[in-house]
Amino acid sequence: MALAGLVVEGMEGLLEVVLNELRKQEPDTNIVKVDRDFLSDENITFARELGDYIDRKLADGKKLNLIIAGDIPVVGWNLLMEKYKGKNIQVYYCAQACRQVPLCTKLQI
Numbered sequence: 132m133a134l135a136g137l138v139v140e141g142m143e144g145l146l147e148v149v150l151n152e153l154r155k156q157e158p159d160t161n162i163v164k165v166d167r168d169f170l171s172d173e174n175i176t177f178a179r180e181l182g183d184y185i186d187r188k189l190a191d192g193k194k195l196n197l198i199i200a201g202d203i204p205v206v207g208w209n210l211l212m213e214k215y216k217g218k219n220i221q222v223y224y225c226a227q228a229c230r231q232v233p234l235c236t237k238l239q240i
Contacts (some may be wrong), residue, residue, distance in 0.1 A: 132141060141231075141233060141235045142201065142225065142226075142227060144233070145225055145233040145234075145235055146164065146198065146200055146225055149161065149198060149223060149225065149235050150198070151183070153196050153198075157192065157194065158196065159194075160190050160193055160194040160196050161191060161193050161194070161195045161196065161198070162177070162196045162198070163188065163195065163197050163198065163219065164198045164200055165181075165198065165199050165200060165236065166195060166200035166201065166203065167201075167203065167204065168206070170203060170205065175203075175205065176205070177205065178205055178206065178207040178208055178210070178211045179205075181205055181208055182211050182212060182214065185197070185211075185215065185220070189215075189218060189219060189220065193219070193220070194219045194221070194222075195219065195220045196221050196223070196240070197220060197222045197223070198222075198223045198225060199222065199223065199224045199225065200225050201225065201226055201227070202226065209238075212238065212240045213240065216238055216240050220240070221237065221238075222238040222240060223235055223236070223237055223238070224236050224238055
């Protein structure tokens, strides 16, 4: 999929590009896509529960690439990331920008 097609493809197309690149560039890491389905499957409602999940993943000793897909309904997830400053984690935030153009940014934590 070409990046030029992201406006038409939407958020799902961008997420696939990001996931595929992470799998290719960092194959020995844990890659977790955090979206509404993931939160429901893992029974995560609060930031504390998301933090517990992240702690369990980091306990594996592998780097964790966390992809936040859109505006997730966990209040304070972004503040929670401060706890992981200096840890083996990288967070990517994907959302819709103006005119519904998808964007992905790497958060500095």
